[in-house]
């Protein structure tokens with residue numbers, strides 16, 4: 001079956017009449033370059049270092065293109081105006097900062113030309129599929145394409161929904177073709193020479209085209225997390241604030257120890273404590289949603305659940321400029337109705353020292369530090385004085401034990417992501 005597909009693919013490559021008539025100078029072509037539409041281009045690009053071998057002296061034109069190789073090829077022909085800080089910014093946990101592909105993957109993903117296969121995984125070592133290739137080419141060259149020219153290839157409905165528009169516009173513009181049976185085979189890998197050919201059709205000369213990469217400030221989610229890989233991470237979370245006295249004391253401690261935390265605020269308290277809420281954000285901590293009224297959500301209708309959460313997000317955004325992306329339901333209480341209604345990940349906890357019950361700094365300190373493990377989420381309350389007093393002791397002890405205190409967003413990003421309506425207790 002595999003062999004048949006490969007044969008069909010090969011035939012398909014020779015279908016375009018323009019391809020067959022393309023100049024082919026056998027005398028000058030390097031021997032690993034086959035009689036292919038872009039023979040001349042491939043050779044020139046190879047000589048100019050645009051397409052490269054990376055691991056051997058062969059261009060391996062019939063090999064399947066890896067995703068990081070696509071990033072390299074794209075960043076060779078597209079000049080990305082990278083800002084110094086975004087050049088170091090990477091959120092993919094499978095792209096090592098020491099990898100030779102680090103810079104090009106960062107460049108193409110920072111511009112949105114390529115996305116990861118998930119929020120935090122680029123897909124290093126995986127083949128670029130034909131449908132992924134179509135989407136990438138559409139993004140890069142959309143201004144040159146006639147959007148109304150569409151052609152539906154035989155198996156268009158077999159392609160992923162996000163790829164169908166790109167494939168049909170590229171087909172309508174004569175850039176991609178179907179195989180002999182009229183199918184595009186969207187899930188097959190694209191070969192190195194196929195991808196170069198497609199690029200060549202869209203860009204006959206390897207002119208450098210310029211794409212501006214947004215700055216980090218414009219793209220706050222692109223925070224470099226490389227330093228957190230392989231480390232012991234833990235998240236302090238504080239509910240029921242903001243509180244003029246205790247939130248401020250906790251922020252002082254976090255600053256002293258260079259630790260980050262997440263604050264689940266009650267929306268109704270935010271307007272009168274807007275300054276402390278703003279300070280939380282300004283000092284690099286995460287602000288999150290603990291509803292507006294602090295009612296148990298399972299007792300509300302779906303419409304009321306939504307309203308209560310939105311009111312809190314609105315109040316927090318007005319005070320801080322940041323709209324929360326995570327929810328902690330009051331009392332940790334949820335059911336199927338709540339989960340179906342909420343459009344954010346639901347963050348519970350793995351360590352609960354019951355600070356509201358003991359109101360005792362020693363007890364809180366002992367409870368937390370004796371249980372702490374990598375990936376834990378610690379539930380505390382920033383309206384309790386004993387918690388504010390226990391906080392610097394907890395941080396100092398756990399930092400001595402090798403823990404790094406991160407926001408929930410950082411923990412989520414490093415540990416595989418979180419989805420709306422799902423409940424999370426820890427990220428090991």
Ligand SMILES: [Zn+2]
Pocket residue numbers: 239240290294330331
């Ligand atoms: Zn609460």
